Amino acid sequence: MKKDIHPTLHPVVFVDAASGVRYVTRSTKTSDESENIDGKPHHVIALGISAASHPFFTGQKTFVDTAGRVDKFKKRFGSVKMSETTRPVPKKK
Numbered sequence: 001m002k003k004d005i006h007p008t009l010h011p012v013v014f015v016d017a018a019s020g021v022r023y024v025t026r027s028t029k030t031s032d033e034s035e036n037i038d039g040k041p042h043h044v045i046a047l048g049i050s051a052a053s054h055p056f057f058t059g060q061k062t063f064v065d066t067a068g069r070v071d072k073f074k075k076r077f078g079s080v081k082m083s084e085t086t087r088p089v090p091k092k093k
């Protein structure tokens with residue numbers, strides 16, 4: 001293995017801002033803020049969202065108004081007709 005090509009790993013704690021869940025791990029990322037965990041200083045890195053607060057992982061579903069999207073599309077593009085020059089010509093067999 002080549003020497004001096006690998007990044008340095010630092011002890012860090014990722015804190016989810018939405019739920020407060022903390023993940024203690026190692027990372028190449030650092031910060032000015034630190035916290036002692038088990039007698040070792042860890043860099044504290046704030047996360048906007050993680051698996052603890054993301055709707056996909058928590059099971060919280062958001063309602064998407066798909067019917068409204070279709071109506072909006074038809075209202076916007078429903079009157080547009082394809083001209084004879086832009087209409088694709090079917091291939092003959």
